[in-house]
Amino acid sequence: MIANQLALIRRELWEHRSIYVAPIAVAIIMSLVSLAGMVTASAFDNEVRLAILGASNMVGDAERQAALTVYFLGTSWVFLFTLAILTVFYTLDSLYAERKDKSILFWRSLPVTDAETVISKLLTAIIVLPLVAVAAIVATHLVNLVVTSIWISIKGGDAGHLVWGSVALLDNWLAALVVTFASAMWMSPFIGWFLFVSAFTKRMPLLMAFMPLILVPLIELIVLRSSYFAEAVFGRGGMMPLFRGMDMEEFFDEDHMAVKEELIRLLAHLDIAQFLTSPSLWAGVIVCGLLTTAAIYVRRYRDES
Amino acid sequence: MTSLVTARNVTKRFGDLRAVDNVSFEIEKGKIMGLFGPNGAGKTTLLKAVLGLTDCEGQLSVLGLDPFRQRKELMRNICFIADVAVLPRWIRVSQLLEFIESTHPNFSRQRAEELLSRTKVRGDAKVRELSKGMVTQLHLSIITAIDARLLVLDEPTLGLDIIFRKEFYGNLLNDYFDGERTILITTHQAEEIENLMTDIMFINDGRILLDSSMETLPDKYFELISSGEDADRARQLGPIYERDVFGKKVMTFEGVDRERLAGLGETHTPSVADLFVAKVKGAAA
Numbered sequence: 216m217i218a219n220q221l222a223l224i225r226r227e228l229w230e231h232r233s234i235y236v237a238p239i240a241v242a243i244i245m246s247l248v249s250l251a252g253m254v255t256a257s258a259f260d261n262e263v264r265l266a267i268l269g270a271s272n273m274v275g276d277a278e279r280q281a282a283l284t285v286y287f288l289g290t291s292w293v294f295l296f297t298l299a300i301l302t303v304f305y306t307l308d309s310l311y312a313e314r315k316d317k318s319i320l321f322w323r324s325l326p327v328t329d330a331e332t333v334i335s336k337l338l339t340a341i342i343v344l345p346l347v348a349v350a351a352i353v354a355t356h357l358v359n360l361v362v363t364s365i366w367i368s369i370k371g372g373d374a375g376h377l378v379w380g381s382v383a384l385l386d387n388w389l390a391a392l393v394v395t396f397a398s399a400m401w402m403s404p405f406i407g408w409f410l411f412v413s414a415f416t417k418r419m420p421l422l423m424a425f426m427p428l429i430l431v432p433l434i435e436l437i438v439l440r441s442s443y444f445a446e447a448v449f450g451r452g453g454m455m456p457l458f459r460g461m462d463m464e465e466f467f468d469e470d471h472m473a474v475k476e477e478l479i480r481l482l483a484h485l486d487i488a489q490f491l492t493s494p495s496l497w498a499g500v501i502v503c504g505l506l507t508t509a510a511i512y513v514r515r516y517r518d519e520s
Numbered sequence: 521m522t523s524l525v526t527a528r529n530v531t532k533r534f535g536d537l538r539a540v541d542n543v544s545f546e547i548e549k550g551k552i553m554g555l556f557g558p559n560g561a562g563k564t565t566l567l568k569a570v571l572g573l574t575d576c577e578g579q580l581s582v583l584g585l586d587p588f589r590q591r592k593e594l595m596r597n598i599c600f601i602a603d604v605a606v607l608p609r610w611i612r613v614s615q616l617l618e619f620i621e622s623t624h625p626n627f628s629r630q631r632a633e634e635l636l637s638r639t640k641v642r643g644d645a646k647v648r649e650l651s652k653g654m655v656t657q658l659h660l661s662i663i664t665a666i667d668a669r670l671l672v673l674d675e676p677t678l679g680l681d682i683i684f685r686k687e688f689y690g691n692l693l694n695d696y697f698d699g700e701r702t703i704l705i706t707t708h709q710a711e712e713i714e715n716l717m718t719d720i721m722f723i724n725d726g727r728i729l730l731d732s733s734m735e736t737l738p739d740k741y742f743e744l745i746s747s748g749e750d751a752d753r754a755r756q757l758g759p760i761y762e763r764d765v766f767g768k769k770v771m772t773f774e775g776v777d778r779e780r781l782a783g784l785g786e787t788h789t790p791s792v793a794d795l796f797v798a799k800v801k802g803a804a805a
Contacts, residue, residue, distance in 0.1 A: 218622060218623075219622075219623055221622075222619055222622035222623050223623075225619075226615075226619050229610075229611060229612075229615050230608070230610055230611070313608070316608060316609055316610075317606050318606055318607065318608035318609075319606075320573075320602045321602075321606040321607055321608065323595075324571075324595065324599065324600050324602070325595060325620065326592050326595035326596045326623060326624055326625070327592070327595075327623050328592045516575075
């Protein structure tokens with residue numbers, strides 16, 4: 216059972232190389248962009264030296280840490296966005312491609328059940344893809360920190376103090392891990408829906424997946440003059456219960472005109488307990504389970520001829 | 521003799537259409553059963569039912585299992601090539617072997633690689649880079665390396681040239697078939713497997729027209745080539761089908777004593793293709 220799952224998930228990575236190619240490409244682009252930024256900035260040598268001097272002597276530890284964390288957060292969001300797009304395309308293709316290229320009969324000639332196959336695709340979407348995203352986030356952070364330190368050293372700054380001493384790496388990465396996996400869980404009803412559409416549709420999975428998400432709320436609004444469906448679907452795109460305790464204004468202590476040090480810890484802003492006890496999280500997980508089951512049944516019972 | 525496949529009153533409906541209509545048959549261990557039928561006769565539906573790919577009414581037992589409900593167990597001991605094109609095009613040969621090795625308990629990767637080394641199929645090639653004939657070689661090598669009790673082939677050589685077709689059946693007999701294994705095969709090219717089959721079954725409109733061993737076929741069926749008054753006399757004995765060849769009448773008889781036609785013309789055993797036409801057209805008439 217587990218051996219089969221590992222083999223099936225490895226197969227997904229062979230078939231859908233974009234799962235790791237896309238994050239690697241984004242990581243390379245982001246590293247190149249920051250490198251280009253430094254090269255450009257080098258043209259203003261005096262200003263750079265002044266800035267490094269200022270950062271070294273005038274800016275407090277907390278502010279430097281806050282600045283680096285904001286930069287890290289930006290990088291992480293780019294990968295989360297990449298992950299979202301990848302997940303949509305991967306799940307929509309996962310059960311559609313095998314029917315399009317007619318390989319489904321071959322896969323079904325092996326001693327692997329339909330449930331095992333569909334579950335391997337679900338696991339790839341909610342575990343493997345987020346893991347790859349987190350790995351890409353960590354790698355990009357490291358590459359950029361190393362490049363930045365080398366550059367600062369060349370310019371005569373103390374990189375150890377300015378960069379490595381100021382950044383809460385573990386806090387950033389754990390927060391990225393939590394947010395990435397929480398997002399996958401939170402968005403799991405969509406993953407289930409995409410898997411179902413992928414197993415079900417005869418053509419144009421992208422259109423078939425998104426059309427009902429737009430038409431159903433519209434019809435509900437016209438016929439019933441209500442918007443429960445729209446709120447359930449699009450409301451999910453808003454704030455996760457994970458971020459509910461977060462208040463951006465608290466970051467800055469106006470009385471002392473400084474960043475509050477204890478609030479820079481990203482993990483402190485994530486309410487994992489509230490997230491895991493939120494009924495709407497588990498309602499979503501149940502919807503995902505039901506739609507995945509539907510996808511299994513479609514693969515099992517549909518006659519492909 | 522143990523029966524590997526037992527069908528009792530198997531029916532498969534698509535709406536009002538009965539693609540398979542109350543069919544009963546058995547396939548015994550060690551046999552090579554050829555299944556023939558025109559397009560839309562229900563061949564593929566019947567094979568799908570045997571493979572557990574579609575549910576059906578009636579009793580169907582394959583290797584003692586319910587094929588639809590126990591498909592995973594069934595697939596450990598059964599192999600099939602449904603169409604030459606079904607291998608995924610994006611996969612590398614080595615990845616394919618690795619995947620089957622880790623999911624199929626009865627697959628020998630070493631054996632598959634040994635068989636492939638005789639062909640031009642390279643391990644690092646992707647399936648999409650292979651010619652149609654090479655894909656079939658690959659598929660047959662995989663199937664041969666699986667220690668399965670029943671092999672189901674549905675038009676395995678469709679679209680292949682004559683050399684690959686001959687080679688396919690040659691390899692099938694030499695490498696795969698050992699008298700212990702059982703094969704169920706459908707093809708349009710009846711003449712290719714005529715000398716290979718031990719048993720034969722015709723299906724048309726979802727019903728079985730003929731189910732016989734090849735050995736007893738000459739006892740039951742023969743053709744008479746005749747003309748003129750002899751032909752008229754022969755016709756009174758009720759041939760199932762009659763056709764004209766070079767101005768002579770060729771009549772196909774079923775279950776008639778050959779001695780009774782002695783002197784009316786030349787008799788011989790019909791080819792599978794001719795018998796097939798006679799049974800299908802005769803049943804329609």
